[in-house]
Amino acid sequence: MTAMTYAEAARLALQEEMARDPKVWALGEDLGYEGGMAGQYDGLQAEFGSDRIVDTPISESTIMGAAVGAALAGTRPVAEMRFSDFAMCAVSELVNQAAKARYMFGGQARVPLVARMPIGIRGGIAAQHSQSPEAWYVHTPGLVVVTPSTAADNRGLLKSAIRCDDPVVYMEHKGLWGVVGEVDEDDEEPVPLGVAAKVCSGDDITIVSWAAQIGVAALAADALVEDGISAEVIDLRTLYPWDRDAVMNSAARTGRLLVVHEAVRIGGFGGEIASDVAETLGIPVARLGGERIPIPFSVPLEDAYKIKVDRIVARVRELVA
Amino acid sequence: MTAMTYAEAARLALQEEMARDPKVWALGEDLGYEGGMAGQYDGLQAEFGSDRIVDTPISESTIMGAAVGAALAGTRPVAEMRFSDFAMCAVSELVNQAAKARYMFGGQARVPLVARMPIGIRGGIAAQHSQSPEAWYVHTPGLVVVTPSTAADNRGLLKSAIRCDDPVVYMEHKGLWGVVGEVDEDDEEPVPLGVAAKVCSGDDITIVSWAAQIGVAALAADALVEDGISAEVIDLRTLYPWDRDAVMNSAARTGRLLVVHEAVRIGGFGGEIASDVAETLGIPVARLGGERIPIPFSVPLEDAYKIKVDRIVARVRELVA
Amino acid sequence: MSSNLANEPARVAEMFRKMVLIRSFEEAAGEAFHAGHVRGSVHQYIGQESIAVGVCANLREDDYLTSNHRGHGHSIAKGADPRAMMLELFGRVGGTSDGKGGSMHIADFSVGMLGANGVIADGCTMSVGAAQAIRLLGDDKIVVNFIGDGGINRGPFMEALNWAKVYELPVLFICENNQIAATTTTHLVTAGEGIAARAESFGMPATTIDGNDLFEVDRTVARVVAEIRTGGGPQLIQAMTYRLRGHFAHDEAGYRDLAEVEAALGREPIARTEAWLLENGMTADEITTLKAEADSEIIGYVEEAMNAPWPDGKLAFSDVQDVGAPSYPGADQ
């Protein structure tokens, strides 16, 4: 086991996959010298050359569109968008082209690309650099959506995403770049897509979450012990396909479900999970998510947006009461 | 009362608002000669001139971006995107700019624009011309989302959308362009945003829907009479803000909720409504929506996507049983 | 009509045959649309056949082609099977996309035809990526992208021009300038001297030709493709032409100046090529036969399509994705 950051784990994954398969390459702004926003591409241009770690113009439509064309033509591009907010400059290329090419062409095409677009609040980068639009892409047929929450998962899921023959929207959380976790460097097996992880076991309520919100949910579960409430926390890891079996089994056992996400609550993916569980199991469900406001800049305003431990604890108490 | 099509009613609304307020104007491709995809701009360029019905280059980013700038600078633009699919070429302008300008600038700005982007299946225009991404915009703070289902509403809601000081995503349904309805031309009052309409009353189940799916839901309600099941159908009309009171009141009374939408079910806005009702009322909820596939071209394939009367009827029977 | 020592009558006759086949296909598609057999939209290529055929005559089968909404001609010229295309327009089993795509999504990856496209200019950015893939894989293929004179005003196309030149990619952009975009006269919404000047401002060589002159297309593309294939970097060709029909089959094009249409008919590529062939050894009878054969080939496909089975609804659920593939009939939970 090696301790490394979430960003370093992602770098390791890309390096391993690029070494394994010469068809894997990456394109985006400032990947070479800068090594990506968090060093997740550090040294890779020196190792693999500027044809495989391509520094691009500021042309988001073409970063994504070129990745689609390159995938159709037999390679495995990783399109680095820096922020999911900037990826909004390339939605047609992702949703109208990447997600649909295989289907529209009756199965002739495969689009094995990774659209890498970090989400979430990092602190003070406000409305145009902090969004969490994962629900959009979950709603889009053809796409796989991945949201790793730990260093080990960022390595293992990025490897799976690169090997996947479907277009994968890969959403690292910017707030996690520097978080250190244990990674087994010898184990080169990818983490399978679509399989949730149990963060902690419990009997009274199932808390489902992903990305940076997992850490908060785990702290809430700890705090709830004092109330005598035992919460099971499930990290979905992949949002589409989401691990419905894991959630249903847990929720059927605990009898209560709370979904927590940093993304805006209204219209968020929590609605899918909560309504599916309510429809299927008829048990009490609840959701916590950001209020429907843009992410503000100043500390107390940004704080007012965030779903902190106390809010989760309070909501669980209500549900269990 | 005058019988007119959904498209004609929209044309009337725009004409009335342009006559009323010289700050109202529209921009988009082929608005002049063609008069819009369904004649919804017919004759308006002749009446108001080419500075107020502007024929643009094929530049979706700029159609939307220019609308944002023009709204910030004191006018009320209607940005015609032709298809919500093409509006995907202008998501940054809509979501990063229009939706956030007022907030990011601390209330200095207002963005009174209408982003007009028809949704839905018209028949045979397939994956890149048939999408229903309303859930994306409901999830986006700052935006109002409107989905009219009748000629009268298309007139009255478009008027409200144009008068609204918030950016409104106005989603006509392409399958409704030619559908005729009664419109009271003398009544120039807009239909208020955020207020649902009751399509038919019932006691056993509340069916919530919008846009073209309303017609199907109403037929299903008719068919259910034979089963002795009395269904109340609610047309949300505005998806954000949705008329939560109307839905909760009805659902609390009927004790059951079914949300039906043409959009893909997974990650669709039905999840918001169903989970909110389940959380709030703890009654049985269910959703029907398109499968998570791109819209296919051929008749039997497109049919396999659609939510037809029989599926609604069957689902209601299960719920009421 | 300009001529060229390399013009082998047999080669020209073969190109002519393809042009005629495209024309027959498009006429039949339009009729089938009006008869209600084909749904959606059908953007006919009538009047521009010399461009697709002249371009593709200079490509290898493994070269890539990306197209736009007006893709039937490009597809047939690149070698896609018109029978499967007609089945696709009719939405039947055996269509190029098994009925999932329709007119705007014709593709035949087996001949490098990477797809028509319903979103203007998205194909342009895809082209430069396909070219990067070619380089990465060490091939000497090239990519040809077709764009209309309306489409050149979309940002992604302009980004793609810059991108192609920055990396000196093997891409040939063909701008088919038929002077109109749907109902809009493009020079009214296109600032400056047009696409050739724009391409040159990116340092990209641009050549403007009479696209209705098969020989000029053939000759120019032969030269340019050779330059690109041997590492000369991307180029753009602006092929002047005229859209003889409405924007799509349900557009009567009432906005068209009839005198203009009349004049354009006189420059129409099939008659011009035909005239050359008559002067160069083909007989009128041979030409009549060739046209009749094309018509009957296409009519055969139409009849076949009309009688072909519809796809089973289940097929709607295949080929979406591997991970998280939807199941049929789909759980309504």
Added chain:
Amino acid sequence: MSSNLANEPARVAEMFRKMVLIRSFEEAAGEAFHAGHVRGSVHQYIGQESIAVGVCANLREDDYLTSNHRGHGHSIAKGADPRAMMLELFGRVGGTSDGKGGSMHIADFSVGMLGANGVIADGCTMSVGAAQAIRLLGDDKIVVNFIGDGGINRGPFMEALNWAKVYELPVLFICENNQIAATTTTHLVTAGEGIAARAESFGMPATTIDGNDLFEVDRTVARVVAEIRTGGGPQLIQAMTYRLRGHFAHDEAGYRDLAEVEAALGREPIARTEAWLLENGMTADEITTLKAEADSEIIGYVEEAMNAPWPDGKLAFSDVQDVGAPSYPGADQ
């Protein structure tokens, strides 16, 4: 340094004062960032002050300005209040956006400053729309848009160039060419001869100037603004300059060639303007005083900001929208 008969020393001194104020602001913002008082990112305008100041000296207060991520200098030059801006950077009550925006979202609509922008080139398309609004409302305002040499490769900017020229809108695009975009040397990712040639390919007059020469900026913009205001249509000015600091305050710019930085320091606009003022009647003492005043003005704002109250969390829920406004504390149902 080039001179100009119209150069009134008093006017130059006033422009110089603004340049110095911007410099002081940016130095202080950087320090506050490093001290942990300012979060997020701070893109300093150091070394480019002559451009914003020279441009805005030729604008009316009611003219519009749209900016990018590097917007502090543009804002101050257009007349935004540096005190409110500093409060905004610190996220405090009284900030230009009451702490909702931060460095990348400075705006002051009261002086026509329609906002910095965190998304490159989105401001360009907004500019042409603002110009259409001006026309519709019958005003004689103009719109100035600032774009970087990296930003010119985004499609929306190129669309906006075409659009501005098609409608002959009163827009002045200023491309601040500091030769770099974040860590990328822009000529490596910019094909052709650059932005002036591109603008000209859209039929738009383009002028390239030394942006660090206040007088050349002033003179050129005066002429161009007059032309635009009197209906001459859009123009572009490429102002050559140099980014003296990292891309943002947390970038040490280790990729920079030190000799290049050294040379650029010699062309830095404040020293150049200072030299002119010294030759034209200002004393060294006066300049020292002017700089000290600027510094102390800004330091005052920093101190005020440091001690200013934080906004109440409730404020996060205001100014989202009228219809469907969120309520505080927000229903968690």
